Amino acid sequence: MAELATHGAHPPGFAHQFEDIEQQRDAGRLGMWVFLVTEILFFGGMFTSYTIYRALHLAAFIQGSHQLEVKFGATNTAVLIFSSLTMALAIRAAQTGRKKGQIIFWLLLTMLLGALFVGLKLRFEWYRDYVDGIIPGVHWFYNGPQAPGVKMFMCFYFFMTGLHAIHMVVGLGILTVLVIMTARNRFSAEYYSPLEISGLYWHFVDIVWIFLFPLLYLIGGRY
Amino acid sequence: MSDHTEPSGHSEHIVPVSTYLLVFLALMVGTALTTWIAYIDLGRWNTVVALTIAVTKMVLVVLFFMHVKYATGLTRVVILAGFFWLGIMITLSCSDELTRGWEIVPQGWNMILPVVFRLF
Numbered sequence: 001m002a003e004l005a006t007h008g009a010h011p012p013g014f015a016h017q018f019e020d021i022e023q024q025r026d027a028g029r030l031g032m033w034v035f036l037v038t039e040i041l042f043f044g045g046m047f048t049s050y051t052i053y054r055a056l057h058l059a060a061f062i063q064g065s066h067q068l069e070v071k072f073g074a075t076n077t078a079v080l081i082f083s084s085l086t087m088a089l090a091i092r093a094a095q096t097g098r099k100k101g102q103i104i105f106w107l108l109l110t111m112l113l114g115a116l117f118v119g120l121k122l123r124f125e126w127y128r129d130y131v132d133g134i135i136p137g138v139h140w141f142y143n144g145p146q147a148p149g150v151k152m153f154m155c156f157y158f159f160m161t162g163l164h165a166i167h168m169v170v171g172l173g174i175l176t177v178l179v180i181m182t183a184r185n186r187f188s189a190e191y192y193s194p195l196e197i198s199g200l201y202w203h204f205v206d207i208v209w210i211f212l213f214p215l216l217y218l219i220g221g222r223y
Numbered sequence: 224m225s226d227h228t229e230p231s232g233h234s235e236h237i238v239p240v241s242t243y244l245l246v247f248l249a250l251m252v253g254t255a256l257t258t259w260i261a262y263i264d265l266g267r268w269n270t271v272v273a274l275t276i277a278v279t280k281m282v283l284v285v286l287f288f289m290h291v292k293y294a295t296g297l298t299r300v301v302i303l304a305g306f307f308w309l310g311i312m313i314t315l316s317c318s319d320e321l322t323r324g325w326e327i328v329p330q331g332w333n334m335i336l337p338v339v340f341r342l343f
Contacts, residue, residue, distance in 0.1 A: 025235070030298050037305030044309040051313060052320045055341045074258045078251060085247040088238075088288045095237050196290075203288045210280045213254075214273035218261040 013191035025193060032197045036204050043208050046163065050156050050215065060149020062220030067134055067142075067150065068157065072124050073217035076117050077209060083113035084206045091199050097189035100182045107182065110202070111175045118168055121161070129154075157216055164212060167205045174198050236293040246287045253280045267343040317342070 011021045018024040054061045090106030126135075133141035135158065136151050144150065178198055181187065187195060257276040265272065286292040291299060321338045 026295055026298075029294065030301065033298050033301050037301060037308075040305045040309055041312065044312055047309075048313045048316045051342065052317060055317070055321055058341075070258060070261070074254060077254045081247065081250045081254065084250075084284060084288050085243060088243050089240070092237065092240070092243070095235060200289055203284050207281050207284055210284070211277050214257055214261075214277050218257065218269070218273055220269070 011190045012188055013193065021190070028193045028197055029200070032200045036200060039204060043160075043163070046156070046160050047211070047215075050160070053152055053156065054219070057149040057152065058220070060146040061153045063144065063146045064150040064153025064157070065217060065219035067129075067132075067154070068217050069125070070217050072120060073213050076120055077213045079113050079117045079120070080206045080209050083110045083117070084203050086110040086113065087199050087202045091192065091195050094182075094187050094192035094195050095189060100185060100187070103182050103187065103195070104179055107175055107179050111172055111179075114168055114172050114175070118165055118172075121165060126158075160212055160216065164205065164208055167208070171198075171202050171205055174201065236290070238287065238290070242287060246283050249283055250280050267340070270343045
């Protein structure tokens with residue numbers, strides 16, 4: 001058959017159940033987006049109950065928010081935004097047919113920033129929260145105002161940022177796999193779908209943090 | 224069966240680095256802005272401003288970093304559906320929880336406003 005003779009019908013990575021490589025790419029992206037929609041609702045459940053408890057106990061939530069340090073939240077936001085840039089540049093390097101060394105460079109930089117995010121969180125936020133005794137159920141001896149409401153807020157804080165951190169760690173695992181795949185010459189300007197799809201996941205985790213930061217750290221203002 | 228002999232990148236829009244950098248800058252500015260405004264007393268509007276900035280940042284990430292600006296209509300519909308369902312979840316949950324303890328005395332739609340304001 002004539003189609004089989006042309007390279008265009010068999011680009012690298014082409015799976016034959018698809019009409020052409022374009023449809024395959026679109027299907028891959030769509031599939032990832034469907035998963036991300038489930039993730040929106042997954043985090044959305046927590047955002048929903050956060051909204052309700054904040055509306056019902058605003059003063060306690062303000063008090064709880066003041067237990068967090070804005071500078072760490074803001075720094076981590078900047079770190080994640082930077083990592084989204086480097087991830088986008090990694091995909092672009094693949095798209096434009098750059099050498100694998102360049103793709104790996106951007107991927108490693110993304111991983112470094114992701115690890116920095118988790119590291120900063122663990123060392124300067126969660127460890128300090130442990131020392132200060134504001135981890136509900138683990139180490140709690142807060143005796144300031146609005147204690148029950150602050151406890152509820154801290155529950156939300158640890159569940160929401162904890163779930164987010166788990167997603168970050170999973171993302172780091174995915175990036176590791178991508179680095180290995182790139183090193184093994186799996187990608188080219190024609191085929192870089194795993195990179196692009198993982199990029200969608202990474203950007204999504206960034207977006208969740210973009211909302212977590214103001215909702216957890218900046219409640220009621222800091223004036 | 225269509226014959227695609229053109230280079231397979233023909234439909235893949237490659238975003239220029241300058242666009243990525245601009246978006247990155249806008250995101251950083253938004254972060255600085257939202258942090259700065261938190262230290263200014265705007266009362267109820269603090270939350271509105273913070274959420275507006277957050278939504279703007281999200282739209283920038285979705286459109287440019289996630290390439291949705293160049294994505295198919297089907298993809299966009301799926302994304303919008305996701306946010307729509309999130310909206311349903313938040314709206315219905317809030318209308319349940321925040322209207323508990325109400326006595327059944329018909330008072331008209333202006334009873335809703337104080338409940339809405341409690342969100343901010």
